[in-house]
Amino acid sequence: PIIYIITPTNNRVETQLADLTRMRNTLWLVPKIVWILIEDSTFKTPKITKFLKESQLSYVHLSEQTPDDLIIRSNEKTWSKPRGVLQRNKGIDWLRENSKDIDSNGVIFFADDDNTYDIRLFEEIRYTQKVSVWPVAFVGELMYERPICKNGKVTGWFRSWGDSRPFPIDMAGFAINLRLLLAHPSARFSNLVQRGMQESHLLSHLISVNELEPKADNCTKIFVWHTNTRKILRFGEKRLQQMNLKYDQYILD
Ligand code: UGA
Ligand code: MN
Numbered sequence: 001p002i003i004y005i006i007t008p009t010n011n012r013v014e015t016q017l018a019d020l021t022r023m024r025n026t027l028w029l030v031p032k033i034v035w036i037l038i039e040d041s042t043f044k045t046p047k048i049t050k051f052l053k054e055s056q057l058s059y060v061h062l063s064e065q066t067p068d069d070l071i072i073r074s075n076e077k078t079w080s081k082p083r084g085v086l087q088r089n090k091g092i093d094w095l096r097e098n099s100k101d102i103d104s105n106g107v108i109f110f111a112d113d114d115n116t117y118d119i120r121l122f123e124e125i126r127y128t129q130k131v132s133v134w135p136v137a138f139v140g141e142l143m144y145e146r147p148i149c150k151n152g153k154v155t156g157w158f159r160s161w162g163d164s165r166p167f168p169i170d171m172a173g174f175a176i177n178l179r180l181l182l183a184h185p186s187a188r189f190s191n192l193v194q195r196g197m198q199e200s201h202l203l204s205h206l207i208s209v210n211e212l213e214p215k216a217d218n219c220t221k222i223f224v225w226h227t228n229t230r231k232i233l234r235f236g237e238k239r240l241q242q243m244n245l246k247y248d249q250y251i252l253d
Helices: 016-027 046-055 085-097 120-125 178-182 198-204 236-242
Strands: 003-010 033-040 059-063 107-110 131-133 144-150 153-158 174-177
Touching: 003 016, 003 085, 016 033, 016 046, 033 046, 033 085, 046 059, 059 085, 085 107, 085 178, 107 178, 174 178
Parallel strands: 003 033, 003 107, 033 059
Antiparallel strands: 107 174, 131 174, 144 153
């Protein structure tokens, strides 16, 4: 089965290409994937168009802009508003619209552009019958969140917050069989759900907890880390200007 990897990507000059390059290098090592990359933008930027073309991966390039009132301002906490919601929905819609031409046996995985992926994860999730789950490190104010499993079933969760979440799991902690997703046209993300509820909102349409398929050795191995790339400080640019040194930031594209 092919793994369809849905990645929203926010245009940010500081870290976007670094994050995407790290992810692309990972994906170079994974067979039989399609990378669905959705820019948070009204159009497909030349920068990402070139990046994808040069990657020679099998990819789909889309764009969908976050509406103005949901854009996170620099004085707001990054978690104050949902991120990547409409972009992921755009990816889901593409799969629905192209369902005749894609591998209906395939699997769908929502992989943010800044996480760290062990390539062994992909072989774990490739044979997902309905919905598979595994641990994710560095989330939920813990070193990891993970399902607690017994005899191949999920019986509980290590989680420190959000007891009302039916699926206390990060976006990077599950994969869905494509046929199951396509069979539920209303299964999608929403900007209207409470903070931290995106994953539960989607999965509640599709499955119940006792049907989840634990991967990564009964959810005892870490194959994905919810890493964040630190924003760099750029105060030095002013000093270069004062020295009349022309500092061209376009070489970053
Ligand atoms: C955490 C979760 O891991 C995400 O899966 C979840 O969507 C997010 O919180 C949330 O609560 O909305 P976090 O690392 O805090 O993720 O968020 P980011 O990595 O900054 O953003 C998630 C994805 O959305 C990234 O691929 C990013 O490039 C993209 N994004 C971010 C946009 O497309 N637009 C934005 O304005 C911000
Ligand atoms: Mn992230």
